[in-house]
Amino acid sequence: MQVWNSMTEVPTDLPRTVVALGNFDGVHRGHRAVLRRVVELARAEDAMSVAVTFTPHPRVVHQPDAPHEEILSPEQRAVFLAETGIDALFLQRYTLDFAAQTPEEFVLSLFVRGLRACAVVVGRDVRFGKDNAGDFAEMVRLGREHGFAVAAVDDLPAEDGDGDARRCSSTWIRELLADGEVAQAAHVLGRNHVVAGQVVHGFARGRELGFPTANLQTDVAGMIPADGVYAGWLHDAEGTAWPAAVSIGSNPTFEGVARVVEAHVIDRPVERVEDFDLYGQLVEVEFVARLRGMVAYEGVEKLVAQMHQDVDQARAILDAAPQPPGRA
Template identity: 75%
Template structure:
């Protein structure tokens, strides 16, 4: 997949494109319906399938005082767009200056002169240009004026619990993750939520208690769910998936202060216990189901008993689920 970080990087001899526009945070089920149609139309018209997206998230630029957490990192988002079949991504740097473009200036510069779009595929609720002044009707009119087709796709597929007021959206996913409801987040995403990061040395408390863990570095990629214990999978650098009990929190039993993501691989093969060294590896941690919230226990014995129960429950949950390929 081609990645352009500005219109200046787009080749002058670029062939025609079919373009879509959005933040694509999470690249959830609704996003993928739009992307699927972009790819289909591009193949029909012998054109490139192109997604225009932004960094940082526009909300972080317009309202910097309000905390904002992306569901996936930029690297994860690009990988998901590639998996959806997109040929090229324009990763546009978003700024207040960029946002001051009027709807026609934006469309002419981006779609017409920049990307040579023969078609633009968007959701019905698309907004663009300064103060979000442009809408779907405006996009259609601009397409007629500048020679490209405009197609709308219903980007909010049917989902249990989804209504016109509660549709598939990145906001819903963030709310679910903030509440620790990784199963609901997965329903909207269309896949399990994943964090990515490097395994680093921790305090080794888990190892001392008989539950060694892979601790992720603080700069983990992806939105970290609420504190608690989860059943999930750890994908190592070789791509192997290992069942895991995942803990997120500050280790309240030991009066910890730093929030940590750590995964205990369940039932490691005895012959590999000694050489199962993940330090320095970049791994993915995939969440399946929340087991419980984070609790401070009175004494190590009660904590160990709870950890054994967590592992047993995680084993049962993951044993009933298909192992990731």
């Protein structure tokens, strides 16, 4: 997949394109339905398939003081977009000046002159141009006027925890991750949620207690789920997936510890920890299920007993879960 950061990087001999427009945060099931349609249309039209997204997220520009956490880092998003078969990703720099364009100026600069679109694929709830004045009907009208077709992809529903249907959306996924509901988030995403980071030295308390962990740097790529203990997989730099019990939080049993993500590889003998050196490696942590919330225990003995229970529960869940490629 080619990645273009500005119009100056777009090839001068660019063929006709079929374009998908969206933020694509999470690259969830609904997004992939749109992107599959783009790839299909592009092949039928002998054109190039292009996903157009924004950097930074428009909400950050319009509401700079409001909290906003993206599900994926830009690098993660690009990886998952590439897996859809899209030929190219165009990253439109989002500024207040760009946002001030009328709907027609938006279409002309981005789709017509910039990417030579012969077709644009969007959701029926699409909004674009100054003050979000452009909607689906306006996109269709502008397409007729400027020579590109417009195709709509309907919302993709998924069942929530109560069995009710709800539209797959990045907002819903953020809510689920903020509540630690990683299994339900995986249902909406179409895959398990993943964070990535470099393994750094911690306080070595896990090793002292018989549960050595790989501690991720504080600047983790991807939205970190709610504090708690999870069953998941640790993917090392060589692509091996190790079953793991994952802890997120400040570990309230010990005072003065910052919020961290740490993964204990299940059934890795403590005496062999020295031949399992992950320090400095960029690893991924894949979340399968939440085991419990974070609790402060009265004494180390109770904490260790709970950690044994956590590992047993995580092992049972992972033994029954679909096995990732490269499982150790």
